Amino acid sequence: MREIILAGNWKMHKTIEEGESLVKCLEEKFKDSPLKVIVFPPFTAINATAKIAKKIKVGGQNMYFEKEGAFTGEVSPIMLKEAGAEYVIIGHSERRNIFGEKDELINKKVHSALENGLKVVLCIGEKLEERNAGKTEEVIENELKKDLDGLSSKDITNIIIAYEPIWAIGTGVSAKPEQAEEVHKFIRNLLDERFGDNVGENTTILYGGSVKPANIESLAKMKDIDGGLVGGASLKCESFFEIGKFLSKIKGL
Numbered sequence: 001m002r003e004i005i006l007a008g009n010w011k012m013h014k015t016i017e018e019g020e021s022l023v024k025c026l027e028e029k030f031k032d033s034p035l036k037v038i039v040f041p042p043f044t045a046i047n048a049t050a051k052i053a054k055k056i057k058v059g060g061q062n063m064y065f066e067k068e069g070a071f072t073g074e075v076s077p078i079m080l081k082e083a084g085a086e087y088v089i090i091g092h093s094e095r096r097n098i099f100g101e102k103d104e105l106i107n108k109k110v111h112s113a114l115e116n117g118l119k120v121v122l123c124i125g126e127k128l129e130e131r132n133a134g135k136t137e138e139v140i141e142n143e144l145k146k147d148l149d150g151l152s153s154k155d156i157t158n159i160i161i162a163y164e165p166i167w168a169i170g171t172g173v174s175a176k177p178e179q180a181e182e183v184h185k186f187i188r189n190l191l192d193e194r195f196g197d198n199v200g201e202n203t204t205i206l207y208g209g210s211v212k213p214a215n216i217e218s219l220a221k222m223k224d225i226d227g228g229l230v231g232g233a234s235l236k237c238e239s240f241f242e243i244g245k246f247l248s249k250i251k252g253l
């Protein structure tokens, strides 16, 4: 059985105090929910939020692959774990496109996160011009191949894939459920071909890109969509909880 997950990427939002108050609210709202809920605060708020979080899991939005050293401005997997993170997002399109992260670096980060006991949310997705040029599958295949290079089927049990079409992130326009489902199915098939062992069937694949209470039901009705990675709508307790409520209902949790 694949795990159904609701993940909230806070990006560069929330002070420590704001993060604490959001997690307190989420703890209360989700306390009886069977859903796995993960939040990704900025580095500065990980420790404080992780101290409050019980039902809610906490992760980092990024990390460097080395354990320590002269890497000004970077944070290691060990530091993330010590602060209370159990998960880390790797390869978010904002890291790829604003900070120039390439697949080779992303692959090193994935290896390092797993070696240091963090679970990975690996983000992949195409740009609008790539979709319009009919290259969505090519982009997805290429990212998956490079980002997961050198991993075993056992390693993949600690990886969650987030399909995030870049044109849908922060735009208010999500992919159509059928468009997302098509790519999720494609990802599952690729994982099966590459790793065998039913890896495709067993891997949680989240959809991300303008998920909100108004569209989660139609997305979650798709059988290969196992939950959402939510940006903007994860910043408010009520909207994030609403998404969780609809997601649980549709998935029959």
Ligand code: PEP
Pocket (backbone or CB within 6 Å): 009, 011, 164, 168, 169, 170, 171, 172, 208, 209, 210, 211, 229, 230, 231, 232, 233
């Ligand atoms: C994201 O940050 O991964 C994301 C999907 O953002 P939004 O929900 O705001 O589109």
